[in-house]
Amino acid sequence: MNTKFPKNFLWGGATAANQVEGAWDLNGKGPNLADAMVAGSHKVERKITLDINEDKYYYPSHVAIDHYHYYKEDIKLMAEMGYKVYRMSIGWARIFPNGDEEKPNQEGLKFYKEIFKELKKYNIEPLVTIYHNEMPLNLVKIGGWSNRKVIDYYVNFAKFVLNEYKDDVTYWIPFNEINDLTTGVGNWNHGGILNEGTETFQNQKDDPNKRFAALHNQFVASAKAVIIGREINKNFKFGTMICHITVYPLTPHPDDVLLTQQEDQLRNCFSGDVQIKGYYPYFMKNYFEKNNIKFECTDEDIKLIKEGVCDFYTFSYYMTNCITINKEVTQVSGNIMGGAKNPYLKATEWNWQIDPVGLRYTLNHVYDRYGVPIMITENGIGAKDVFENGEIHDDYRIDYYREHIKQMALAIEDGVDLVGYTPWTAIDVVSCSTGEMAKRYGFIYVDVDDKGKGTLKRYKKDSFYWYKDVISSNGEKL
Template sequence: MLKCVLLIASLVTSSLAVKKIPDHFLLGTGTSAFQVEGAWNEGGKGPSLWDTYLHNQNATENGDVACDSYHKWQEDVANAKALGLDFYRFSISWPRILPNGTLNNINQEGIDYYLNLIQALKAENIEPMVTIYHWDMPQHIYELGGFLNPQFVDYFEDFSRLVYKLYGSYIKYWLTFNEPSLICQGGYGMGIMAPGLLLNGDGIYQCGYVLLKAHARAYRVYDEEFRAQYNGQVGLVVNFQWAEPASNSTLDLEAQERYTEFELGFWVNPIYLGNWPQVMIDRISNRSKLEGLSRSRLPSFTQEEIEYINGTHDFFAINTYGVYQVKYAPEPAISYPSYTFDLGVDIVNDTTYYNPKGVRDMVNYISQKYQPNGIIITENGKPSEDTLEDMDRINLIRDYLGNLIDALVEDKVNVFGYSIWSLMDNFEWGSYKSKFGIIRVDFDSPNRTRTWKESAKWYQNVIATRILDDA
């Protein structure tokens, strides 16, 4: 009798340690043009914002060659096929298609490059998931003002319409912008990313205001001109690290909510609910007044803009890498304008890659608050040492993916896909030292030799078996 009980207990434990991934759940990997293509001045491509930014800094590492995917795309497709990917997410380089960013110079060689890539993926039953803007703005468009120029919306409309025309018959999933908070906070606020502007009190908000209108324009163009013919879907990719309160005190819970509204609601409230989060409107307006300004540093949407942006979503795409802890902080003194002061919470633990259950909490929160048609994790992963034995990456992906499957199966959250960042080691916006790939790239080799890591072999097996082993 005891043996029977032990056997049943063993079977129960074993079943709990293995998760079945539903067949409809999409498994993929991602890259971006600037990070993998190289060929920065080949094939008719014009300079991008990032090309100029790094060249002006005389950076020892840049994207001039990267993984050389412009020449090695067939090998990349072969690896995607061998992995068994359901989808491969990549971006289209705006200056490779439109060298100066405008329609008066259309580059056929660039068009053909992406057409060949897309057709090769489709031939292997791999869904191409296309990011229209993954940070590589044409230099000419930046010199016209970039995200601080309201006319950016028109330029992005032209580019979006063109790629819809060129590739719409092949593409089911379009992503307008990748990670707007990094674009605006990193590039226009903190000055740590291209274009390196230090406009922390107002540039971030002006950038966001223009970017969200550009997203809405690209969505409306597809909706009105292409959806009936191609029946694809369009969404914005946000980046967000879930945050837990440092305690269950009322003040720490309020800090968690404010952090979430500033870091996530900033970008998705206008799209899903209409207008900025009220806490942002109130805090930035009040602090602006106390700073002696005659108006809020946060631009106000007109009612027409609110209605135009609201509803511009077919699915909710999010890049997430970890979990933070936040707690209450005393109101920052009035001094110089600052996004950090506007936020006004204390991030006591900003070390990511702990508590993978946070992703389950996060998608439940998104599902309940925004009620999207579906949620997809478009980036998740971690950097590791330059080794093929990357068990730390396997463990993290297993934990995050397991929590997503729990959210899907047990919580009934409509999560429909997951993408590892990245298919291969690439140029991580200033350095090749961060190794995010499941395939190693030898950047010391002129051939940029690709070698599968243990994580690639593990992911290949997960995709083939649709089984996630928690052990």
């Protein structure tokens, strides 16, 4: 296959601070919402504890893979793979421990300065997510993003970070998977909302009014950060980040087709439209009215949203789901939301369906709607890796990536302006949904188990060497 990627294509990988850094209470860092999540599994729900009790529970993010102390080794390994770009996030509570301080924690600022210095050493471009599910726990206690005060606290944090690293970073993402607040499970991780009666991450109580207020507040905060950022450095580029829940109708029944369209509009197009086009789409006004959803939205908010649009579009893509009016069909899992089982697709051990062609479909769908440069900022497969004699033979991961990269090349051939790819993940991380280490995503294996036991030593998987060849050949050698 002739896979022609642009000459300056940004190959790389991605992580999030709360899933790799550890050092959860070191050098002035405050607790964030991830630090309050107990370990779980595919069968055991992750418990949320506002009062952190390490004597009673194991919290995976407290040590994670200790990237805080291993970052030089980790970045060196990324450089060995040939990374052009590294998508990472800045932990809010490492800079502002309570989230509402006026002055930042200097130790936190210094840590990220060192990260950027190390990336520059290897000519790796940082792509920085300002908010990646890392709200300081103190702000959760005032309602999280459903409280409008948090807009100002975030803007203060974003302004400081944008100014502090104005010479180190060009590409910024104000919010990770911002559209996850269109679902009830998005309350905690994405909105910092802990409704009364919620005990676990997977089974949350929901208040749509509060949740959509939180999403609106994030739209306003994002727009403000973009506007301020452009004043700080006119070369800054800002991207939206959508958890793309690509959906197909299970059958050609018109009701399935219509429901699929409505799901796509709500889950995917709504947030993209606000952040790229700069306004609330017509179908959401109808949705709010029909569902009696009300939240504070001022004329100034609408003005800011129009002014603070993003420059490029990024999204996560792991699988596709099917939609049907038939409630009796077999269901499958997914990233944030599941759906009806597609009879034509295989699934992972965690019941996520594998659909490379769906990525090409998604790229065309997104580019047709927005016409701006696109980056795929998350894509990958969670799997149990067998570690033997310092080796990990992960052919299943290589197969997954190979087929998805082929479809990326075909999308580029279709005319899509795809400029970058940062698979999830650069290195093994704590799984967000289950809190496991056994559900591994990285090209680099970290010797630590679901209980935090291990040497933390890093090992190169077979996929490490394969991806190195992909990057060096600019996608020609698959």
